Amino acid sequence: MRRELRQYAIFALGFFVVLEAMLAIAIRWWPSFAENVGSLKNLSRPIPMLTEMIDLIEARGVGAYVAAQHFFKGCNTLGVAAAVLFAYSAIAGEAHRGTMEQWLARPVSRTRLLTERYLLGFAACALPILLTSATAPFLLARVEIEGVAQTMELSDLMRGAVHESLFLGTIYSLTFLLSAVGSEPLKIAFIMMFASIFEFAIYMVETITHYSVFRLADIETFDQINVSDALSMRAILGFVVFSIVCYLVALRAFARRVP
Amino acid sequence: MPDTVSPPAAELAHIQVAGLTRRFGPKVALHPIDLEIGSGITGLLGPNGSGKSTLMRILVGLVRPDAGTATVAGVRLAGDGTAVRKKVAYMPGEMHLYGELTGAQHLDWLLRGRGRQARRRAREGAEALELPLDRKVRGYSHGMKRQLCFAAAMAPDVPVRILDEPTDGLDPSRRSKFLEQLTRDAASGVSILLSSHHFGEVDRACDRLIFMSEGELVADETASSVADRARRVAHLSWSCDIDREAVERALVSHGVQLLHSGDKEVSLLLESPDPRPFLSRLAAAPEIDAPQTIEYGRISLQEFYRDLYGVEGC
Numbered sequence: 315m316r317r318e319l320r321q322y323a324i325f326a327l328g329f330f331v332v333l334e335a336m337l338a339i340a341i342r343w344w345p346s347f348a349e350n351v352g353s354l355k356n357l358s359r360p361i362p363m364l365t366e367m368i369d370l371i372e373a374r375g376v377g378a379y380v381a382a383q384h385f386f387k388g389c390n391t392l393g394v395a396a397a398v399l400f401a402y403s404a405i406a407g408e409a410h411r412g413t414m415e416q417w418l419a420r421p422v423s424r425t426r427l428l429t430e431r432y433l434l435g436f437a438a439c440a441l442p443i444l445l446t447s448a449t450a451p452f453l454l455a456r457v458e459i460e461g462v463a464q465t466m467e468l469s470d471l472m473r474g475a476v477h478e479s480l481f482l483g484t485i486y487s488l489t490f491l492l493s494a495v496g497s498e499p500l501k502i503a504f505i506m507m508f509a510s511i512f513e514f515a516i517y518m519v520e521t522i523t524h525y526s527v528f529r530l531a532d533i534e535t536f537d538q539i540n541v542s543d544a545l546s547m548r549a550i551l552g553f554v555v556f557s558i559v560c561y562l563v564a565l566r567a568f569a570r571r572v573p
Numbered sequence: 574m575p576d577t578v579s580p581p582a583a584e585l586a587h588i589q590v591a592g593l594t595r596r597f598g599p600k601v602a603l604h605p606i607d608l609e610i611g612s613g614i615t616g617l618l619g620p621n622g623s624g625k626s627t628l629m630r631i632l633v634g635l636v637r638p639d640a641g642t643a644t645v646a647g648v649r650l651a652g653d654g655t656a657v658r659k660k661v662a663y664m665p666g667e668m669h670l671y672g673e674l675t676g677a678q679h680l681d682w683l684l685r686g687r688g689r690q691a692r693r694r695a696r697e698g699a700e701a702l703e704l705p706l707d708r709k710v711r712g713y714s715h716g717m718k719r720q721l722c723f724a725a726a727m728a729p730d731v732p733v734r735i736l737d738e739p740t741d742g743l744d745p746s747r748r749s750k751f752l753e754q755l756t757r758d759a760a761s762g763v764s765i766l767l768s769s770h771h772f773g774e775v776d777r778a779c780d781r782l783i784f785m786s787e788g789e790l791v792a793d794e795t796a797s798s799v800a801d802r803a804r805r806v807a808h809l810s811w812s813c814d815i816d817r818e819a820v821e822r823a824l825v826s827h828g829v830q831l832l833h834s835g836d837k838e839v840s841l842l843l844e845s846p847d848p849r850p851f852l853s854r855l856a857a858a859p860e861i862d863a864p865q866t867i868e869y870g871r872i873s874l875q876e877f878y879r880d881l882y883g884v885e886g887c
Contacts (some may be wrong), residue, residue: 317674317682332874412669416722418635419665421658570651572597572636 318431322400329396330442333388337446340383341453341464344376348459362520367533374537376464380450380471381536385478389443390514390531393482396442398506400435401489403499410499415573418433428568432490432561439486440479447475451461473545474536480553481531485510487560494564494571587611587733587764588632593641595627597877602627604789605641610766616779616796617768618878624788625768626666631739632766633663646732646764659686662727666737666768669720672711676721679710683725695728702710702750711840715742723751727758734758735766752778784878792878803877807869809855810838811862823858824851833879 347354352374367386370469371378392426405428410412420425454464485506492502517526528536530549539545588610595603603624617625630636632645634654643650646660670679680695699706702720710718723739736755740748748771755778759765767779781800784792794802814836821839825831828844829851843851848869855861 388838411671412667415630415635415665416669416683419633419658419663421681423655424653451856452639484820527662570637573630 319348322434325396325400326438326442329392329438333384333392333442333446334449336392337380337384337450338453339387341380341450341457344379344454344457344464345459347371347379349518361518362524363570370537374540376454377466377470377535377540378533380454380466381474381540384447384450384457385531385536386475386528386533388446389478389482390528393439393443393478394485394510394514395507397482397486398489398503398510400438401486401493402506404431404435404490404493404504405564405571406493406496406499406502409497409573414571418573424563424569428494428565432487432564435490435540436483436486436557437511439482443479443482444472444475447471447478470540470543472538473543476546477535477539477549478531480550480557484553484556484560487557487564489565490504491560491564495567587646588766589644590628590632591642593631593643594639595631595636596639601788603631603638606790608783608793609791610754610764610781611754612759612762612764614755614765614767614778615783617766617783617785618770618874619768619785620770622787623785625785626737627788628785629663629766632735632866633658633661645807659881660731661735662726662729662731662735663720664736664739666741668715668722670710670713670718670721672709675709676704676706676713679721680706680725680728683722684728687729691728691730695724698724698727700790702747716744716747720742720747721780727754731763732763733766739769740769740771748823782874799874799877801846802842803874804870805843806832806877807841807843807848807851807867808815808838809841809864810866810877812865813837813862815862816860817837819860823861824855840876843869 342362351368355365355368355372358368367382371382403410405414408417417427448468448471451466451468454466456460489502489506492505493499496502513526516522517528517532523529530553535546535549588608590606590608593603593606593608594601604651606628617628619625631638632643632650634650634657638650645657645752648657648660650657670780671682672858674682676699677696681692684692684695696706699721702724704713704717704721704724710721711720719739719742723736723821726734726736726739743751755765755767759780779796780794782792782794783790817834817839820834821831824839824841830842831839832842833840841851855864855867
């Protein structure tokens with residue numbers, strides 16, 4: 315347990331540091347973005363999806379900007395990579411390394427071993443998102459536009475962070491399931507990364523954007539959360555149910571797995 | 574099955590197996606097996622792929638049987654076998670460890686769920702084997718890794734230890750140390766099931782020998798009965814091809830059994846350790862050429878089982 319805890323803590327720390335750096339740079343760039351939003355819109359004309367995002371930022375201000383930079387860009391790109399990284403070798407890595415027999419030979423139930431890994435990875439994925447989101451108001455307080463300090467409600471940010479964490483949790487859970495049934499971690503990582511990049515790519519194509527899972531965690535989604543001051547329970551329930559199903563299937567497969 | 578050990582009384586059996594079966598796809602890894610093992614050291618012998626490791630893995634709950642039941646240390650094997658593993662220390666045959674952990678960290682990891690006393694004993698055991706516990710395991714040789722796992726397997730205070738080829742890859746002096754430690758452990762009442770394909774070592778340490786081939790138990794004997802039978806085996810070899818039928822006609826009678834015959838050799842199980850009656854009959858058989866060599870009384874276990882069951886590669 316201690317070994318796993320240390321390993322996931324290092325991964326989570328790395329994820330947090332990079333995510334925080336990306337957020338800090340994005341917030342520091344906000345005044346410049348706001349000042350040049352017209353030019354940016356012109357530049358984004360060839361990609362209508364991007365233009366829509368900039369339109370929304372122009373209309374809603376800093377809240378939409380942070381949602382776009384932090385949740386949509388930072389968490390959805392880096393977060394997907396982190397979710398896959400935390401899960402792809404969780405079980406398959408033991409089989410690939412040949413350590414699975416030793417791992418399972420101790421007097422600890424398989425349910426416990428699997429659940430520990432699942433929750434540690436899930437926490438390593440979600441905690442950096444929640445923590446970095448919590449720092450956004452402090453970073454914004456250091457940024458002014460025409461002498462006015464920029465602000466955002468912490469509760470809005472935390473709602474977005476919960477939504478994003480659970481969204482990434484589904485990608486993590488699916489990767490974890492593949493890891494629980496597979497023995498080739500690199501193949502699992504490639505499949506998931508390829509699928510994620512493909513999904514992100516089709517998000518940017520206006521005619522097929524609605525087929526992308528990233529519609530579930532895009533700037534419009536976070537804008538809706540901010541406007542309604544509430545999480546989308548339908549989306550949250552979907553994420554949670556999907557993750558639980560993945561976990562239960564993984565548990566069932568793992569219980570019968572031959573080391 | 575010759576000289577089969579009479580099963581110990583059920584209450585003394587530390588391991589009881591009934592109708593245990595396991596398939597991997599089309600391959601039958603274990604045919605239905607019935608077995609009772611009491612205290613002392615029991616050697617599970619057989620060539621690679623004979624089903625030894627599968628049987629051991631089933632006994633510690635790592636592999637689920639397709640059919641049959643097993644009770645280990647009074648605990649019926651069920652579910653993922655956690656309850657059994659609390660009463661059993663297991664050392665897998667395949668040695669893959671986490672290179673980034675030190676030897677000491679690895680002992681703690683291996684002994685998760687065993688308690689502080691076991692971890693202390695494991696460290697003491699590893700130090701007695703002169704293992705550098707503060708060094709990362711990636712710097713360990715194969716033998717050192719095996720010794721580390723052996724130290725972990727010997728540390729828990731449990732009634733049963735199941736060790737899959739614990740001496741594989743060790744030098745003879747280390748093997749002797751391991752076997753001495755196992756003998757001491759068994760003397761304290763622990764039941765040890767030990768697999769090996771190194772016949773020379775197990776026949777010295779084991780009280781009982783179970784031989785497996787192609788997923789089946791083909792022999793189950795006390796070490797003394799094996800030694801007694803091995804003393805009665807005679808190997809005869811000739812420099813040119815022999816008439817096997819003539820040899821069999823002349824020699825295989827009066828309690829002498831043919832174990833194995835080749836173009837230039839035969840192996841026979843004599844009626845008693847005294848070879849003189851047999852030698853007299855051999856000398857009195859004019860249809861048989863004088864053999865080039867006659868060996869008896871010093872047959873290795875490996876040769877013995879090869880002669881008995883025709884299994885090579887042990």
